[in-house]
Amino acid sequence: MAAAQDLTSTVTRDDAPLANPGTVVLSYRNAVGAVRDSVVTIWVRHWKPKNEWWDDRYDLMPHDARRSAGNGNGNGSGIVLTKEGLVMTNYHVVNGAQEIMLRARGSTEDIPAEIVGMDGATDVALLRAKSGTWQPATMTNSDSTEPGDVVLALGSPFGLEQTVTLGIVSATGRADIHGLASSLQDFIQTDAAINPGNSGGPLIDGRGRVIGMNTARYGGEGIGLAVPVNLALKVAEDLRKSGQVRRGFLGARLADVTDGVIAELKLGSAVKGAVVMQVEEGQPAAQAGLLPGDVITAVNGQAVTSRARFLMRMTTFQPGERVKLAFTRNNEMQDVMAALIEPPGTKPTPQALEWELLPGLRVVLVNEKLRNQLLLPKDFQALRALSDFKTADGALKVAAGDFILRVNGYGVTRSLEDSDEGFIERLRPKKPLVLLRLQQKSGAQIDIGFPLPAAK
Template sequence: MKPRGLAEADLRRSGFGTGIVLTGDGLVMTNFHVVNGAQEILIRPRGSTVDVPAEIVGMDGATDVALLRAKSGDWKAATLTSSDRVQPGDVVLALGSPFGLEQTVTLGIVSATGRAEIRGLASSLQDFIQTDAAINPGNSGGPLVDGRGRVIGMNTARYGGEGIGLAVPVNLALKVADDLMKGGRVKRGMLGVRLVDVDPQVIAELKLSSAAKGAVVLHVEAGQAADKAGLLPGDVIVSVNGQAVTSRARFLMRMTTLKTGEVVKLAYFRASEQRETEATLMDTPVKLPPATLERELLPGLKVALVDEKLRNKLLLQPSFHALLVLEDYKTPEGVLKLSAGDFILRVNGSSPYPNDGDTPESLMQRLTPKKAVVLLHIQRKNGEEADVGLVVPPGINK
């Protein structure tokens, strides 16, 4: 049985992937690793021979989820159901275009749920459905459906040899997609701790029960939410909002959809005594690497020239030339125009590409606006490109 609304994303640079249509106006969910770095994205609806251009709404590498929007066409949304009810032994179908073979269906069962800490994958936050339905290159981003054709997960990877396929539970994927729709990225609340799993060495050092499970607090960042809630190194977190935590990976998954400002209830052990506390999550700070040359392009708009050193740190292509925005930039009315981490690709049509004889200082001077109105062509952190108009404050560059 095929769910309605499947789409294949034809990526000129990196091949084929598959997507799940969420809405009739063309919102499509797929994997981050399918579209990350793509210069052009074309979506081919099920049963069609016509490719439709699409744009990236937002991406989240931590969960390997991306949200696209088709630029035209009427779409049929897939039928979804809750992934919380999925159990080992359930019959499932994996759909997609493995190796470019369109509309391929494979049959299997759910082998396990809650798979985590699997190395070599794009996602760092993992809570996979494991299936023995065949998942191959080209299936990524496509639906894993139950026996009634309802989407329960998004196919992500084949692990190891044959018979081990992994899918992101649809409930998690939809929560991430909702955040991407609202703001282009997932803003996760920060507790401010470093954790390790309970292992025999930890059990011996902390004198825990041999059956103890949880996430051990290794470090608490001063001034962050955990510090204010009274957590200390050595505490063993065993639940988040009443949901059990059996490992560091499970703790991270419990926290992944919680937002800045939310109050989270934590249960933990300290010296064999169970305690509870509440922590108000804080915003995750943006950490940008130092650059060779930093300057204010406009008053309050702090940028860095992307040079070889910065390209290496940010894993950018050698041919990438831009200005990196170092701090959020708002208008005097408080409207956010640029975010820390955005790239400025052109200033009034001029590229940061160095001319013969340019020094970093002369290049920055050449890019500094001389007109009252400035048009910036930018690439946001989610990969989307946009034009942003700014008005130069009176008196600058006179």
């Protein structure tokens, strides 16, 4: 994938409007055929016991032990984005996973996958298959989706791979759905059946183009929710670039424009948007001149008709960017420029720093990002070897990718007060003999000893 490109331009797209609305269609086999090879079944093994993962709020049926390959059971579904094996799914499908496997349609082979990044706020995760050539799905512009459009949901509900259900778009822009962990919500609502195991699979239009990612079954029958593909792809691209999503901070609390707000502020019934309820002192909203009672109606020229729409527009901007906010104050239209910042208290995920533990043995400290990428437990602490390490006689002692758990009897556990440099310095062997406890790629733990190599 070329560095200058992003997923929006790399994925297969078809944004042409739907033709012949209202035409009776007797079969959707062509639409299903266009996407079915791009839908994968995902199964996971978690570090947590099963009863800690059961949650009716999502379509997830977690298992605490690996299912045998080829038996048809899965934990969720995924959408193939690129032929190299980038796959998009839900955060709640893979969060906390020890092991992730992908299975393509018609295959009995399970392909290991790693987590590129995850975003709990939108319930989006990006995976990378470790081998194989994959069939990308075709995306379309989810902003063009309207209530009444025919849609189909694909996935593996209850382990039944390649299940297809039919319905319509019941509503768009659904937000403030209580009981879901995702805090940024702009769902497509559908009555196409979505059941446990559908999570992460595609919601497609009548031409087989992906408009959303199935996420949850809400309440009773006939209420399914999907993340619009425009939002999901934007999040996936951020995850591909840096393993996390950075969002600009405005520093204002907003609410929907209700009848009570219209009457109190004398707005007139035609005004729609997000009303500013509170402005934090010294933050971008205050510095731009916004005041409580202002009703924001557009962001960079794009209309916002609710608090949810406003929040979703703002998720596309990163710290350091400037946005133009149109608003009404005393029945007059105005606009301001606001310079967004990092949310207070957030800490960017640090890059793993490279150190020399021994002459010729370079390692990195396992951090949160590395734990996510390598599917390690949250409390796993170790050093990871960056290349093979051999002693003077040519014997391989440490292989690239091995984890070092103990050095001369000392565990690789650090306190919050430890600096990286000070921690590594304390671990460096001072005695003539080096004793290491390794966790190899197979998962086996072994103890090895060898003379301390001479400095080069």
